[in-house]
Amino acid sequence: MPSLKSLRNRIASVKATQKITKAMQMVAAAKLRRAQLAAEAARPYAERMSTVLANLGQAFEGKPDAPALLAGNGKSDVHLLVVCTAERGLCGAFNSSIARLARDHANRLLAEGKTVKILCVGRKGAESLKRLFGDKIIEVIELKGIRQIGFGEAQMVARKVLELYGAGQFDVATLFFSQFRSVILQIPTAQRLIPAEIPKDAAPAASGGAIYEVEPSEEEILGDLLPRNVAVQVFKALLENAASEQGARMSAMDSATRNAGEMIKKLTTNYNRTRQAQITKELIEIISGAEAV
Amino acid sequence: MAEAFKFELVSPERLLVSEEVAQVVVPGSEGQFTMLKGHAPFMTTMRPGVIEVTGQSGTVSRIFVRGGFADASPAGLTVLAEMAVPVQDLKAEQIAREIKNAEEDVADAGSDETKRVAQEKLDQLREVQAALGAPAAH
Known part of the structure; x- marks a missing residue:
């Protein structure tokens, strides 16, 4: 049986842990609100962007001179996986579920005989993919110390991706991130980044088939718009990720706090029983000693 | 109206x-x-x-x-x-920073074409600065 002193120490240490998890939960809740607002505020831009893209994209459908970022370069031999994860752990299955999705995708591509390259955004994803695909990770972009993800960070990632594409380093790029549904539900998602995915439902009826006049020219606008679309998609993914991370951390820390509470209860019961047993034992010793005299 | x-x-x-x-x-x-x-x-x-x-x-x-x-x-x-x-809300230094970035772009430009584009952007920014600078002066 553990001694009273060791039980007391254990209770104290579990209580300290509980305080930490409770604090982390509250911090995550506050950050979640901010991240959610940021994600919502960024939505209109992405929506308008896909509307414009759909407008212009129709004009190029099936044409051989469509820009490579829209139609692809006709090959799909080398795949780039852009895996966006968090910088920090202690957020439940958040990082590992994204990494698992990316891993399955990579394994499937490898089985088909394609070449896989991985670009990690966020330290945690790189750590869990390093063991299996260490030689395939071409770069890790860390977003450490950034409180609020701005468009600048997304542009930096997008520029890197576009540079690689420009240098012919890959044919198809897929973006991995976690979509935020609610505090308890985050869906790891794979989205094709290059060639651009034009949402079919985004095609607007607003233009009513009217002929668009375009300045300077459709090619030039698309040439400007498509790289920007990559940045916007990355930005959206990063923001969704930020909200998902805080949501996952919040629920993970909530259950950790609850577990700690249960453990404290059990230990306290155990402590009290032990204490009472000891008192009873001492009493029996005294009484039986007195009777013997 | x-x-x-x-x-x-x-x-x-x-x-x-x-x-x-x-x-x-x-x-x-x-x-x-x-x-x-x-x-x-x-x-x-x-x-x-x-x-x-x-x-x-x-x-x-x-x-x-x-x-x-x-x-x-x-x-x-x-x-x-x-x-x-x-x-x-626009601050003078913000524009100044943009101009500085654009100047660097001009300096770094590899080909003549990118240089021309960067130079154009720089000129436009200078115009904006001049336009904004005027009302702020009085």
């Missing part, structure tokens, strides 16, 4: 303006243009400059934008700007 139409200005971070307005002046890359209700469907890229929005009551607000598109459809005008700051 001109008829009103829907005008939306969005930057990646947020939706800045979404309201019924009478008139908008947009700095298109091929030249400044004024949008009124019933404009033909039209799309253009933008150069760095100032958007002038005239509200239904005749109030004029000025917003500095950099990079992006203007999309005029029968439904209204949508401006997608990479950066958008209301002129009254």
